[in-house]
Amino acid sequence: MKFDLILRVGTKMILPFILLFAIYVHFHGDYGPGGGFQAGVILAAGIILYAMVFGLDAARRIAPQGLVELLVPTGVAVFAAAGLPGMFKDFRYLDYGVYGHDFLHAHEWGILIVETGVIITVFSTMVAIFYAFADRGRG
């Protein structure tokens, strides 16, 4: 699709909004529908759209394969680590009371950290799977 002008311009116009929407879904998950999982998929969809229109190499420049594959376990580690601080302060594992004095505040922070782990893993897994498939296609 190298010379398809309408697709290229259209993609460039729509891409910032896709990425912005992903961030909105992530940070607004407490109040509206969505959360880390949906945001990660939307973010990955943005990168995949870019890869489909501008080519795999262009996508690799903004989301390097090595980095993406490194992020796959990082997200799980962030999630698992989010439960640890509470254990040193008389809370149970994955109890977010440790993140603030006010109950609502603490738990909003806890959920945000946990969702950040989810978004990292989901985004990187989806992109890594896409890279793996697309690579095979090139032989």
Next chain:
Amino acid sequence: MTISLIQMALLTMLAAVTVAIIRQRNLFGVVILAGIYSFLMASVMILIDAVDVAMTEASVGAGISTVVLLATIALTGSKEYPSVRRSLVPLFVAAVTGGALIWGTFPLPRFGVQESAIHMHVAPEYLQHSKDHKMPPNVVTAVLGDFRGYDTLGETTVIFTAGIGVMLLLRGRRRRLKENGKSAGKGTA
């Protein structure tokens, strides 16, 4: 009234798309129809107020799955060859399984009934608790991230495992082939 009309229209379209998927021999068409199916399903989810699930269905079912399936078709070719054998036994198996599944739905509580077991177990406790403590307004997020944090950690691990599995299957062999071929190089090709 309006909602049930929309619901009927959507479910009819779902059935039509399913028949089209079965009859379609071109796999590219099948993938696109499956994407349409997911979007219709997402609309149904919105109608029954499951917005979070609808969002997931639209982004994963219609978005990522379609792309991955298209990438697979690019590798395998896009024509399905009709089977030469008689398909009476598979038809029988499918009919019996489908019948058993439908039969299994009879003892289930009616759809949307508040007194059914699934709404009486932990759900009221979660709702009450998030109300008492002024938890995040989207209870779905509160349940996923907070009440059932362990489950979500497990789900994230499942996604991680799936990603690692696909990478092992698809990437590992390619590197070996490259090494067997020309002088092995770890470049980006």
